Amino acid sequence: MISAMKAVGLTIPALLVSGIVAVTSSDTDPDERTATIPAGTTLVAVLSDQVSTARSHPGDEIELRTIEPVRLRDGVEIPAGLVIHGVVTDAKRGGLAGTPEIGLRFVDLEIDGDEMAIHTDQYRFGTLVTRAASDHLVLPLGQRLEIRLSRPVTVEYHLDAPSGREAE
Numbered sequence: 001m002i003s004a005m006k007a008v009g010l011t012i013p014a015l016l017v018s019g020i021v022a023v024t025s026s027d028t029d030p031d032e033r034t035a036t037i038p039a040g041t042t043l044v045a046v047l048s049d050q051v052s053t054a055r056s057h058p059g060d061e062i063e064l065r066t067i068e069p070v071r072l073r074d075g076v077e078i079p080a081g082l083v084i085h086g087v088v089t090d091a092k093r094g095g096l097a098g099t100p101e102i103g104l105r106f107v108d109l110e111i112d113g114d115e116m117a118i119h120t121d122q123y124r125f126g127t128l129v130t131r132a133a134s135d136h137l138v139l140p141l142g143q144r145l146e147i148r149l150s151r152p153v154t155v156e157y158h159l160d161a162p163s164g165r166e167a168e
Contacts, residue, residue, distance in 0.1 A: 031159040035076050036152050043109075043147045044068040045084050051139040053093045053100045060088040062104065064145060078157050083110035084147060089122060093135045100137040101126050106147050111157045119151040 090103030
């Protein structure tokens with residue numbers, strides 16, 4: 001009985017020490033930051049692929065990449081290169097049916113491989129977009145969009161995040 005108590009008495013401190021070592025040796029990245037991007041912030045991004053009334057359908061996924069840093073009120077700057085995921089909500093051709101129209105909704109912000117849900121208004125595009133043909137509308141690859149957050153989102157990011165300008 002005494003040897004069993006000694007074994008337990010030695011095991012518990014050993015487990016505690018190994019737990020402390022695991023906690024102190026966890027990934028502590030000095031370049032990692034946490035920030036809250038407030039509602040009303042505008043993200044300036046470009047489309048990674050073309051979206052058009054000729055080829056896009058409701059439910060199609062789209063992707064954009066920010067081309068400007070996100071500047072927060074307290075002087076914090078999140079580097080450009082964040083990925084914004086969205087979905088086509090509408091892709092109506094024009095002609096007798098009316099004016100061609102594309103609708104988009106943005107749903108996630110991806111930073112360093114982590115995705116956070118975002119809330120924005122739904123975006124609709126019509127007559128101010130390049131027309132590929134009289135019945136179709138095209139948002140070309142590289143089309144610049146300004147996306148306004150309707151709710152705040154808290155993000156973790158690295159100071160050395162990609163700038164999104166590697167190809168330039």
